[in-house]
Amino acid sequence: MAQKGLGAGFNTSPAADGVWINLKDAGAIAFLCYLSGAAGDTYTLQEAKTSGGTGAQNLAIVTEYHTCTGDGTDTWTRRTQAAAATVVTAAAATQNAMVVEVLNTSLSDTYKYVKLTSTGAGTVNALTHNLMTQRAAANLPAMGA
Template identity: 80%
Template sequence: MGQKALGRTLNSTPAADGVWISLRQASGVAFSCYLGGAAGDTYTLQEAKDASGTGAQNLACITEYHTNTGNGTDAWTRRTQAAAATVVTAAAATQNAMVVEVEGTSLSDGYRYVKLTSTGAGTVNALTRDLTTQRTPANLPAMGV
């Protein structure tokens, strides 16, 4: 039986709102966010040198993100913006869910950690991808260390 995606191509931190995520062993991270009720939310991206947030600063690299209702009934809508450290979803059901990807090459020199923080009650799931070392899920390193 072949190795499944967890540990081969991705790792996940389901409760990642405001949590530092290491990109030392991944090419990038996809943040999958959700806030129901057509409430809208603001998500802010930051980078740091380590898991304790040393040198934390906004990372203004977001130029593209995708939204949909989050319930599987509609396709993703691509949205673009001038490079920024924030994504603002509208108070519309078609923007309940949002995905933004951050490439490891977007980080400043010496920075290896990113976090996305909701200013509302949105949930944030971090999916690191393109893992440099493939492992079984039980042998994956913790993403926040």
């Protein structure tokens, strides 16, 4: 039987460019990024101990990400790289949209927060999933708390 996803399967923060997101109640986070115009962008992943950025450091664990045009006309293309804290999308329409996922087990000990920051004008939507506690959307905790 189908059910609504917000609260049961995921939580989201659509304006998450450079925003610390708490992973203590989620198994993973997917960052959904978009920059139109085949401009290309660089996204940097960091981790911290608190929502204020205490102990902030680059999280060099990205080995895989996916790209597409973002308009629904094509499928996702899997891309790989050596472990890094950055993802660089090419100046090509087929890389306007980018998704990178981070498991909470990838964070360093005592670190609970992650953020992805665009160096250009790309938008970043944070979508936590594999929620530890499922609840009604109105009862979800703030993602940065």
